[in-house]
Amino acid sequence: MRIQQLIYLEKIAEKGSINEAAKELFLTQPSLSNAIKELESEMEIQLLLRTKNGVSLTPEGREFLVYSRQILDQVNLLEEKYKNKSPRKQAFSVSAQHYAFVVHAFVELVKSINSDEYQLTLRETETQNILDDLTNFKSEIGVLYLNSFNRQVLSKLFKEKGLIFTPLFDxxxxxxxxxxxxxxxxxxxxxxxxxxxxxxxxxxxxxxxxxxxxxxxxxxxxxxxxxxxxxxxxxxxxxxxxxxxxxxxxxxxxxxxxxxxxxxLEYEDTIQFGWLKQEQRELSSTGNKYLDLLKEHIRGYGFHIYE
Structure with a gap:
């Protein structure tokens, strides 16, 4: 496995097309396609789903890209320090129920990025989609709530799907x-x-x-x-x-x-809001930055944040 192959895969995932990725990488389409096939053969998994309309990552490909990006981030840090290379395009995705504080923190995240290149996604979506997005590595972080009514059922689902729930505030x-x-x-x-x-x-x-x-x-x-x-x-x-x-x-x-x-509302209940992630996944620097901004924004409303 070569670093260059990981860069190729990331560019293909971004463009959704081997042809378009090849143009930006200044490669021929056959040579780029062969490089990815060699990577798939070595890793013994199918990374891309190839159709007449383009390509997309398979579920295994999305998971592979998560770990690949962690490697590329570390390589870029070395190159920034010793070769004065510009930072990599930041990539981050969050899926959440419909909360203004999630959007506000996302806005602040975008403002904090010192680059004119980034690839960010905010999905305000259904609860099942949040779990699916995390399971399929479409999103790095999920945000939802638990209370006395849904806690047992959802906690069981988190465990089955390999997800970790961390409380934010009540x-x-x-x-x-x-x-x-x-x-x-x-x-x-x-x-x-x-x-x-x-x-x-x-x-x-x-x-x-x-x-x-x-x-x-x-x-x-x-x-x-x-x-x-x-x-x-x-x-x-x-x-x-x-x-x-x-x-x-x-x-x-x-x-x-x-x-x-x-x-x-005069009703005795406590709503616990928290964030989810894949158990085996380490948060990226952008993911950690988003969490910090999320906590900072919620504190501004006088809520105690779980540490």
């Missing part, structure tokens, strides 16, 4: 509503206060298990309910329909409309 449930909603004048809200308002929640696709819900009290029967797929829509419906959802209480005024407020 929060009491809050109701997110429009500041023009009649309930916005109250210091706290009871469950019975919400009976005549439309409940808004995030859809969970085909795996519509109550345990995968992003909101607590997922089994509570509501008269009116709308499922959505993104935060912009859920906020628009809070304003347009006086709808509500239940979450952490953190609203980023820098990123979200100031028409939304969080009111404490």
């Amino acid at each position: 929060a009491k449930p809050h109701v997110f509503i429009s500041r023009y909603n009649p309930l916005a004048k109250q210091k706290s809200i009871k469950l019975e206060d919400l009976e005549d308002y439309t409940y808004l929640s995030y859809e969970q696709g085909e795996n519509n298990s109550f345990y995968f819900s992003e909101e607590i009290l997922s089994t509570w029967d509501r008269k009116m309910e709308i499922k959505v797929s993104d935060r912009a829509t859920i906020f628009n419906l809070m304003v347009g329909l006086n709808g509500y959802t239940i979450s952490s209480g953190i609203i980023s005024s820098e990123l979200n409309d100031d028409k939304i407020v969080a009111i404490p």
